[in-house]
Amino acid sequence: HRLFFHPLRKYPGPRLAAATWLYRFYFDIISQGGGEIVTHLEDLHEIYGPVVRIGPNELHFSETKAFMDIYRMGNGFTKEPWFYDMFDMQESSFGFVDVHQHRARRELLNPLFNRRGIAQLQHVIRDEVDCLISQLGSTPDVPVNLHYAFRAVTLEIIMSYAFGKHIGCLDTPGFNHQLLIDIEGALRGAATIKWFPIISTVLSTLPEAITVALVPSMRSAFDVRNMLATQIDEILADDRVLQDADHDVVYTHLLNPTNEKHIRPSRKSLLDEAHLLIQAGSDTVGNTVYTGLFYAMNDPDIDKALRSELDAAWKKMDEALPLQQLEQLPYLTAFIKESLRVSHGVVSPLPRIVHQDTVIAGHPVPAGTVVASGITIVHYDPDIFESPREFHPERWLSTDAAELEKFLVPFGRGSRQCLGLNLAWAELYLIFGNIFRKLDFKMHDTGVEDFAKIKDYFVTGYAGRHLHAFVKPRRSTL
Numbered sequence: 001h002r003l004f005f006h007p008l009r010k011y012p013g014p015r016l017a018a019a020t021w022l023y024r025f026y027f028d029i030i031s032q033g034g035g036e037i038v039t040h041l042e043d044l045h046e047i048y049g050p051v052v053r054i055g056p057n058e059l060h061f062s063e064t065k066a067f068m069d070i071y072r073m074g075n076g077f078t079k080e081p082w083f084y085d086m087f088d089m090q091e092s093s094f095g096f097v098d099v100h101q102h103r104a105r106r107e108l109l110n111p112l113f114n115r116r117g118i119a120q121l122q123h124v125i126r127d128e129v130d131c132l133i134s135q136l137g138s139t140p141d142v143p144v145n146l147h148y149a150f151r152a153v154t155l156e157i158i159m160s161y162a163f164g165k166h167i168g169c170l171d172t173p174g175f176n177h178q179l180l181i182d183i184e185g186a187l188r189g190a191a192t193i194k195w196f197p198i199i200s201t202v203l204s205t206l207p208e209a210i211t212v213a214l215v216p217s218m219r220s221a222f223d224v225r226n227m228l229a230t231q232i233d234e235i236l237a238d239d240r241v242l243q244d245a246d247h248d249v250v251y252t253h254l255l256n257p258t259n260e261k262h263i264r265p266s267r268k269s270l271l272d273e274a275h276l277l278i279q280a281g282s283d284t285v286g287n288t289v290y291t292g293l294f295y296a297m298n299d300p301d302i303d304k305a306l307r308s309e310l311d312a313a314w315k316k317m318d319e320a321l322p323l324q325q326l327e328q329l330p331y332l333t334a335f336i337k338e339s340l341r342v343s344h345g346v347v348s349p350l351p352r353i354v355h356q357d358t359v360i361a362g363h364p365v366p367a368g369t370v371v372a373s374g375i376t377i378v379h380y381d382p383d384i385f386e387s388p389r390e391f392h393p394e395r396w397l398s399t400d401a402a403e404l405e406k407f408l409v410p411f412g413r414g415s416r417q418c419l420g421l422n423l424a425w426a427e428l429y430l431i432f433g434n435i436f437r438k439l440d441f442k443m444h445d446t447g448v449e450d451f452a453k454i455k456d457y458f459v460t461g462y463a464g465r466h467l468h469a470f471v472k473p474r475r476s477t478l
């Protein structure tokens with residue numbers, strides 16, 4: 001039926017992919033250790049053209065125009081539950097499929113994450129960045145694993161910003177906190193849960209001690225879960241604790257709806273939202289910093305341009321430079337945009353269900369089809385970005401740069417665009433600004449080949465070794 005009678009039968013693609021999901025499974029899990037679908041899709045589009053039938057009921061598109069159509073505000077497409085269920089956060093802003101539930105949750109969360117909210121709480125971000133800088137500069141003779149260093153700071157920022165809590169990753173020598181190691185493993189394993197959701201169902205019914213005995217790497221995840229659950233229970237028992245907190249946290253807004261349309265979230269929904277924010281807010285920003293710094297270390301001109309701009313604007317290194325002033329720096333801003341472009345944010349093509357017959361970039365698509373296109377498609381489009389695989393902050397300073405802006409889509413597009421983009425931008429300004437103003441890096445035992453191949457772990461992964469560097473405080477202040 002799938003090959004000869006299905007409404008997608010005329011679309012090109014491997015016969016096996018049209019017949020069975022096992023084709024997709026192979027590239028998700030088996031081929032080269034998994035995470036290969038994004039690379040494989042590039043090959044498939046070379047062979048079959050701009051639309052490929054990648055599963056019995058799914059089309060993938062390789063044109064930027066298609067990306068813009070699929071993730072357009074108001075087109076009525078919804079998230080595909082099978083894919084999103086792997087995160088097991090169905091009752092969060094990210095997990096809701098229902099349009100009304102999703103909108104209500106976004107409205108509740110917006111005040112904490114809009115530009116005004118971020119500007120007011122920038123000191124919370126800065127405190128964590130200060131810890132990062134002093135930790136990074138404290139062991140000049142030992143190479144630092146920067147993968148963990150930047151995950152540590154972004155995790156602590158979201159913990160502190162959204163929950164008023166800390167995990168302790170920035171205090172762990174070498175940033176080797178067990179949670180960071182386990183998160184990395186869990187990301188690689190997330191696709192397994194997508195294909196075998198029964199694993200997650202079974203584990204969730206077992207007592208914690210048995211689950212940890214079976215899967216020891218879940219210990220740290222349980223610790224965080226328990227910490228979040230305890231905080232939620234304390235607040236639900238008596239929400240006056242929120243008034244005693246140093247600053248607004250996510251529950252200040254979730255539990256005090258100002259609009260009568262908004263219902264108070266259940267305990268399960270609060271826990272889902274908390275988990276989601278931690279995951280969405282840490283690896284993504286961490287990876288952007290990691291990638292940007294790698295390219296700066298590889299190109300002395302970029303490094304010099306960043307440092308001279310910062311040195312001129314930031315005379316006294318021991319006084320903080322406010323976010324608003326960092327935002328005015330053109331080269332730093334161009335560098336952040338290029339870091340976001342080249343690191344992509346999320347690499348998995350994000351699947352949406354089409355509910356009525358439609359046309360995507362000129363291709364008719366029947367109702368019920370799952371459609372997707374990757375952020376990598378846009379960011380690597382040579383018709384938009386010249387030499388797209390190369391890192392050139394200058395492209396964002398050219399006369400036609402304004403035209404490029406709408407094709408910078410690391411945060412996605414449309415109604416499901418990232419909730420945390422203002423927070424992410426603020427973190428990127430503060431982290432990059434501080435590290436280039438205050439620290440010197442010398443790469444150690446890492447090369448271009450380590451960053452050459454992208455892996456699809458939903459967020460971007462690299463197939464090579466972690467970036468290591470010797471880091472020391474900068475001697476020259478001007």
Ligand code: HEM
Binds near residue numbers: 113411420
């Ligand atoms: C460079 C940093 C970041 C990048 C590149 C990024 C990227 C994205 C992308 C592409 C999506 C859409 C996912 C989808 O449709 O499945 C998304 C959604 C989301 N992100 Fe981010 N993100 C970043 C940082 C953050 C931060 C710091 C937070 C913390 C608040 C956050 C919270 C969220 C949430 C809650 C959603 C779900 C939005 C919804 O469905 O309405 N993100 N992000």
